[in-house]
């Protein structure tokens with residue numbers, strides 16, 4: 001369901017990152033959302049993009065998003081850098097792919113660059129719960145780090161945040177190793193940032209806490225070798241059968257067949273198209289399902305993932 005919102009406030013966090021505070025056009029309050037959630041935002045040019053919510057998840061008055069202007073923007077982030085207070089935008093319901101573990105001895109949040117945005121809402125939620133957490137924020141420089149003043153001055157964060165500014169990539173593993181050495185098996189780790197950054201965090205913390213307790217939030221699609229793709233059959237729980245050739249996604253084949261599938265990013269990031277698997281084995285290529293979800297073999301992202309078996313039986317959500 002989409003919702004009309006108005007831009008109430010625009011703040012330049014850095015020369016590339018701008019926050020937009022959004023309020024409902026109808027003046028009604030927002031419902032609470034889960035920490036780490038994101039929303040679809042349709043900008044003035046009609047381009048739809050996903051943005052993490054970075055305010056307190058229980059604030060009914062407004063939603064906050066941070067938009068980094070991408071140098072090769074195809075109309076999404078650049079257009080949102082043009083909006084002004086009073087402008088209207090269309091947004092979707094908050095969706096969450098980064099589930100926050102209920103019980104952890106301590107939460108370790110590791111953000112790289114714009115990856116601070118979902119982890120900021122996680123930090124607000126952990127503070128509300130009275131949970132033990134630490135937030136490590138890596139950025140190229142103080143000038144390029146968003147939310148510095150907020151993180152330094154708000155009592156929720158001031159003694160929990162460690163800034164790591166201008167740390168060369170080659171020196172990051174040493175810092176990650178020091179954090180991991182202080183962690184216990186009952187910690188949960190949440191990371192968001194560039195792919196390589198998250199991969200380094202994951203590889204250092206996994207031996208300490210296990211892969212199910214390292215949670216990653218992806219912004220960009222995974223690069224996958226598709227040269228060995230083969231054709232397979234998809235059967236819906238309604239009995240309709242489709243042939244998916246190499247070079248075409250399940251989502252594309254279903255849409256061509258007149259089946260309506262909820263979708264958004266079409267890159268395996270947002271989770272909109274995730275559906276149930278009733279039979280068959282998936283070849284997971286998304287960045288939205290957790291390792292545990294993939295291992296359970298019960299869900300698949302139809303826009304990017306394929307089949308290892310000759311046939312998949314799918315239940316559309």
Ligand code: FES
Nearest residue numbers: 264266271273303
């Ligand atoms: S449409 Fe976003 S994960 Fe498939």
